[in-house]
Each structure stands twice: as structure tokens, then as C-alpha cells.
Amino acid sequence: MTYEHRFDDIQDRPVAVIGAGTMGRRIALMFASRGGTVRLYDPVPRQTAAAVAYVAEALPELIARRGSGEPGQVHAADSVPEALKHAWLAVEAVPEQLDAKIQVWHRIDEAAPDDTIFATNSSSYPSRLLAGAVGDRTRLCNAHFYTPPISNAVDLMSDGATDRAVLDSLLAILPEFGVHPFEARKESVGFIFNRVWAAIKRESLAVVADGVARPEDVDGMFRVNWHLPIGPFRMMDQVGLDVVLAIENHYAEENPHLPAEPRELLRSYVDAGKLGVKTGEGFYVHPDAR
Known part of the structure; x- marks a missing residue:
């Protein structure tokens, strides 16, 4: 698979965020703050509903504070396949438990389009540990967000086999959504800032x-x-x-x-x-x- 995403190519495709807790909802907020469409899924429906409500409340204030941008849309998805339909990016933001993350990645891999970029928001596990759950590890990487919109840096890190174009695409696209990626040049537990x-x-x-x-x-x-x-x-x-x-x-x-x-x-x-x-x-x- 060759990844040649550009922002104008993917702006009409949604981002799937799997996990609607504290970080998942904040990641969804950033992608929605520049007109993006986000589908949020969490196995606990009330968590998904709370996340959608959080974004709806925080989005106008964020755009007003920034002074630019168009509000996007955040939708609650009832399943992983629904969240991933036509998605250009899948961000996993489930709790920091390796077994749980591996199970989620099996489900993402089964449902995602062939060209979806895979990113785990894990704050301590390198994506290499999740690679066995996906068929094509060249599209998998770490994209570790901090606490947006307060702290908008993102660590990007290869799983050891990540397609260079995946990382280059994210380095180019993520700033369009108000977050700033920095690439770890080698695998590092804790990435850069952490x-x-x-x-x-x-x-x-x-x-x-x-x-x-x-x-x-x-x-x-x-x-x-x-x-x-x-x-x-x-x-x-x-x-x-x-x-x-x-x-x-x-x-x-x-x-x-x-x-x-x-x-x-x-x-x-x-x-x-x-x-x-x-x-x-x-x-x-x-x-x-x-």
C-alpha cells in the first residue's frame, strides 16, 4: 500500500477515534476544530454521548479563541465498523492496558479501509507491541497526543516498519488541525517529552x-x-x-x-x-x- 494523503484529498473523509474518554474526546475536538468530521466509538454508550456533548460545548469557544477555523462534526458511532467507514485515519485512545489495546486493534484491522492510517495514542507502549494485531504494520505508528487544546504537541514514532509516507503525511496534515507533531527518530519508551x-x-x-x-x-x-x-x-x-x-x-x-x-x-x-x-x-x- 502506498500512502500519498494530502489535506485536500482527505478533508471529506472522517477520522475515527476509538475510545471516548478524557483523551479521545479531546483528540476528537481538535479534528473537529478545522472542519473535520469525526466518528467516536466507545463500548460504553454513555461515555460516547458525554464525549460528543463535550466537543459540542468546547468547539465554539476553541474556534473563537483561535480566531479562525470552521466547526466540524462529531458523530457517535454504534460500532467499530461504523466508526471506521471511509476513515482516512483511525486513532486508538483506549486505556493504557496492552491486552485491551491489542483486542481493539484486531477489531480496527478487520473493519478499516485498506488505506486508513493507524495511530495509537498510547503514552507508554510503542506501536511495535501492537503490530501483531494488524495485517499491514506499514500503516501503523504512535501518534501520542498530550492534553489538547491546552498542550498541542504530538509524538510520532514508527513501529519499526512504518511506511515513510505515513509519517510524512501526518507531519504535514496534523498542523492543519491545530496540533504540532514531532517525530521520535528511534523507538523510545516515553517518546520525547514524556x-x-x-x-x-x-x-x-x-x-x-x-x-x-x-x-x-x-x-x-x-x-x-x-x-x-x-x-x-x-x-x-x-x-x-x-x-x-x-x-x-x-x-x-x-x-x-x-x-x-x-x-x-x-x-x-x-x-x-x-x-x-x-x-x-x-x-x-x-x-x-x-
């Missing part, structure tokens, strides 16, 4: 786990010293502490020397059901959370 962020996050957790400071102290120093709007603990709350813990567990599998205390602190919050913004409480209380 490798640096992981060290900051882990040491921030260790400072709190050791009783040296509270989360708000660490975040406060980030705001004062680096003039950042939020610090590591509020950022982790936004991502979801269950997701952060899953990522940290994966890093620990790859690097057994990593200290256990940061993961133990995260696990205490997760076990208590305090997952961050999505549950209304994590390191902070979020009274206005959905």
Missing part, C-alpha cells in the same frame, strides 16, 4: 511520598519559579491517576531499578477511587468536574 516529564513527575511524587512537601507546595514552586500555569500534581489529576499509575508500572517493567515509592503513593489514591478530575478528586478536589 521521557523528560517522567523524571520530573517521578521525583515530584517521591518528594511527597517522603513527606518533604505537599502536592500544592511542589505545584506552587513550579508556578513561581517557571511561571507555569499548573504544576505536576494538577497535571497528573488532569491525565487521571489510574493512567499515570499504569504508565509508571510500564516504565518499571522496562527499568526495574526505578524507586517504588512514587508508584505506591499513586496506588493509594487509585485504590481510594481518587483518580483526579474525572472522579472529582485526586491530589486536589475538583468540584466542577464532569
Whole structure:
């Protein structure tokens, strides 16, 4: 298969986003912010409905803030095949569990058109680990989004056999939707930014786990010293502490020397059901959370 997508070739084709959680809905928002059509699928219908409602509410404000762009359309799909019909891009954004991702990719591979580009939003698993679930791994890659529209960088990374034209297409097309791709030049667990962020996050957790400071102290120093709007603990709350813990567990599998205390602190919050913004409480209380 040869990939020669250009923006004017694919603007009438939808993007399929599989997984309508925190990241899935935000990815859908970005593709809808420049006139794109998005089909969202999640096995939990109320999750899909909530994601569609989120995009409908956030889209006008995003376009107004940006000062340009036309609103696109986001549709709830009842199945993976419906989401993937005629799609030029399939983005998988399911929770960070390898077995679950592999099962989803089997379903995507069965339903997708032959020229659909495959991208996993995994924040810690290289797409190489998912390649066995797809028939043509040359169209598979990592496209790891952060927290759009607040943080609009995207890591692109080959699975080891990705067609060069797939990566070049995404490097050219994604900026049309207000996100900015950066290519990892070799396989890297954590990609580019997340490798640096992981060290900051882990040491921030260790400072709190050791009783040296509270989360708000660490975040406060980030705001004062680096003039950042939020610090590591509020950022982790936004991502979801269950997701952060899953990522940290994966890093620990790859690097057994990593200290256990940061993961133990995260696990205490997760076990208590305090997952961050999505549950209304994590390191902070979020009274206005959905």
C-alpha cells in the first residue's frame, strides 16, 4: 500500500477515534476544530454521548479563541465498523492496558479501509507491541497526543516498519488541525517529552511520598519559579491517576531499578477511587468536574 494523503484529498473523509474518554474526546475536538468530521466509538454508550456533548460545548469557544477555523462534526458511532467507514485515519485512545489495546486493534484491522492510517495514542507502549494485531504494520505508528487544546504537541514514532509516507503525511496534515507533531527518530519508551516529564513527575511524587512537601507546595514552586500555569500534581489529576499509575508500572517493567515509592503513593489514591478530575478528586478536589 502506498500512502500519498494530502489535506485536500482527505478533508471529506472522517477520522475515527476509538475510545471516548478524557483523551479521545479531546483528540476528537481538535479534528473537529478545522472542519473535520469525526466518528467516536466507545463500548460504553454513555461515555460516547458525554464525549460528543463535550466537543459540542468546547468547539465554539476553541474556534473563537483561535480566531479562525470552521466547526466540524462529531458523530457517535454504534460500532467499530461504523466508526471506521471511509476513515482516512483511525486513532486508538483506549486505556493504557496492552491486552485491551491489542483486542481493539484486531477489531480496527478487520473493519478499516485498506488505506486508513493507524495511530495509537498510547503514552507508554510503542506501536511495535501492537503490530501483531494488524495485517499491514506499514500503516501503523504512535501518534501520542498530550492534553489538547491546552498542550498541542504530538509524538510520532514508527513501529519499526512504518511506511515513510505515513509519517510524512501526518507531519504535514496534523498542523492543519491545530496540533504540532514531532517525530521520535528511534523507538523510545516515553517518546520525547514524556521521557523528560517522567523524571520530573517521578521525583515530584517521591518528594511527597517522603513527606518533604505537599502536592500544592511542589505545584506552587513550579508556578513561581517557571511561571507555569499548573504544576505536576494538577497535571497528573488532569491525565487521571489510574493512567499515570499504569504508565509508571510500564516504565518499571522496562527499568526495574526505578524507586517504588512514587508508584505506591499513586496506588493509594487509585485504590481510594481518587483518580483526579474525572472522579472529582485526586491530589486536589475538583468540584466542577464532569
